[in-house]
Amino acid sequence: MTSTTPAPPFDPRVLKAPHPVPGAPNNWRRFLSFNTDAKVIGLQYMITALFFLLVGGLLSMIMRGELITPAADLVDPTVYNGLYTMHGTVMLFLFLFPILNGFNNLLIPPMIGAPDMAFPRLNAAAFWMVPVFGVILMASFLVPGGPSGAGWWAYPPQSIQNPLGHFINGQFLWILAVALSGISSIMGAVNFVTTIIRMRAPGMGWFRMPIFCWTAVAAQAIQLIGLPVLTAGAVLLLFDLSFGTSFYLPEGGGDPMLYQHFFWFYSHPAVYVMVLPVFGIFSELFPVYARKPLFGYHVVAIASFAITFLSLIVWVHHMFYSGTPQWMRNLFMVTTMLIAVPTGIKVFAWIGTLWGGKLRLTTAMLFSLGGVFNFIFAGITGIMLATVPVDIHVGNTYFVVGHFHTVIFSTITYGVFAGIYHWFPKFTGRMMYEGLGKLHFVLTFIGSQLTFLPMHAAGLMGMPRRVASYDPEFAFANVLASLGAFLLGVATIPFLLNLVSSWVRGEKAPPNPWNAIGLEWLLPSPPPAENFEHDVPTVISGPYGYGLGRPLVDDEERFVAKAANASTGA
């Protein structure tokens, strides 16, 4: 019968689903709608974030074009200041936070066996604030005087000088965008934490939960504690800028240092908000591709919360040369250095997972290995930066820029790429091309070392960060960094090509293409709108049981068969 009727070119389940599912015909419009399905929201976050990755990357390449020669000759110094400010702001608030929230939305409900997020409408509202503040931030390119040129720290008094005196100015829009981003992230955090605490599958105790969910809770806890502080600090800054108050202005009895405390109390932990989920991704991927249980699962899980706790008491290490008294420098040096212990535990656990494994070098595995390799380097330079006397030399130089980008790009963004290659089949129902993926990895790996290693060298020799021009002795390191940055731009091409072409015409993905253990792999690819719906499996063992011969859930064969049947459309 089916031989005469051609198979429908789409998954027939969409006709029955309460919400359209990815891959359904002519339903791309739902990505532009206020959809409450976590999987649609997840993809909305990711596509928005990837768009802004391109925007931020373009800005960085103009910057590197300026810095390829010592003199400020490509753009005016004021334009350079605006570009670096917007590069940082776009990459943090419009690329990394949204893309990680995309992972949270896609992964948390299937991983814990929940049908959706706890608050679907709040979830959609949190997402739709992203394009809103994205547009506000981009609009600041068009206002008289250009966008904010005060850096993503926006330290007063410099940030509130407002040279043209207009009420609507680049800095005003910047603060508005950051405050909206903060509110959006708080809304997301409430949702993720509630979902994980309240909606786990039967039998899934805390110590049967995948590490990604552990790190998600640990990271989102920081958002809940820290973001209100930054948002309050930003509101006070807005008042100083626009309404003549002087919270931060010495002329009116204020103190510019107050802002630095507000800012770093959140913005240092913010790096952990971004890196913790990536630690989660590494912890998920190594067991799959090394075919071994995660080494020391319990300790790795708890270490996430040790990082959360410590991250909240280290912020003054950004202010070692701001007139901070010696006892306070020493105290914050010690707390900062303690972070090496839980992060070290994680790194050693990953290496322990690799040891004696059966490694499969898929693209996802390559990005994970590369990410951990880079992170070990960044961890060591991080300890150097925590050391007060060394920081007093290298602080605010390109050494910090090199360290920060090794964390934010060469670790976090590597982890994001690894996660995309790993879970793309699950959520689109299509396999990505491994050849293009490996090309993407090789170009990215070479490009990132070439970009960020020379920055460390320039910083050690005393090149300040944020400069539009520099003394000729730094030229060699900067030429290398610029070439590396352009190579990273080239590396994006195979990635985008891979994303688009595999989504459109890639090979159909089976429910569990990597032979992985986890609730999300017991679902069809892509999963139906409500995941397991009313047939939620009962978890009977911990995650990562590779080689242990124990089933993850009760009646596992039935779920495997069900997912396989759903995927073939039978």
Next chain:
Amino acid sequence: MTAASPSGSPRLWAVLLLLAAVLGDLAASFWMAAQSHRWLPVPASAAAGPVDDLFALEVGIGSFIFLGCSGVMLWTLLFNRAPKYDLDNGDPIEGNLKLEIVWTVIPLVIVMLIAWKAIDVSTTLSTLGGKVRVSGGHAAMHGAEGPTAALVAAEDPAAAHPIEVIGRQWSWEFIYPNGVHSSELHLPEGQRSFLRLSATDVIHGFYVPAFRLKQDLIPGSVIDYSLIPTRAGRYRLRDSMFSGGYFASNQTDVVVEPPEAYEAWLAEALRQPLRPAANAATDLYNQRLARGDRGWATVPPAPPPLVHVSADPTASHEA
């Protein structure tokens, strides 16, 4: 695991291999630590020695850990690869409590040792004096008495007469106890120099890479600072805290010279007339105005300070 003999004790070749790897790692780390001094500018202050040694210590320890970890990763990449079509699992090891305790305690001990050493170095240098907030804006600043000035004066009379360092958008001004104004900083070699840092508009950073020292200038505050230059020469002083439009141009030189030469320079400088200092930011801003004021908004540069001695933009610096 693979190297364990049936009796359970590790094989000789495995022990030897591990020993060779550790020794190789150690040798490479010592080499890196020795190299690290070459990655830094010439040492020109009393701070440079201890800071460079501390950095070398961290480079050594860091190299050992980095090479050790990435060496193990490389080993697994070479010898633990699954052959094609091998769908088997690896050894199902879930953890090892002893190992986990070891790799918790050892990093803890290492970072605490580094911290202890760093506190020791900071105490020896004690560059940062007190900080006092001044009310009523900039006018009061010049007359303000630094907080620790009286305290330190008992030990070192020079502390009572510090050199005023004033940061502006985008110029540096130095006022010496004898009344000389300059836009390049002259310091005597081999003695502790006392500085009093203040900023008139936004935060700036007083950063001399060759000294390995950096201190922010905070508007509304006066900060006492001291340092001991140890090597004659001309070094860059850079603004290290982003200060707006022409931030990158806000640099000048520090000239360290023997005390006699310094005294002679002070005396000679006082005989020069006061005139506006040469200033890169002012020149760049005038060029911008000449091109029709294109670019994004910036405050105009503060007028260059009136000085007896202006920085020489053509002089070449050592670091």
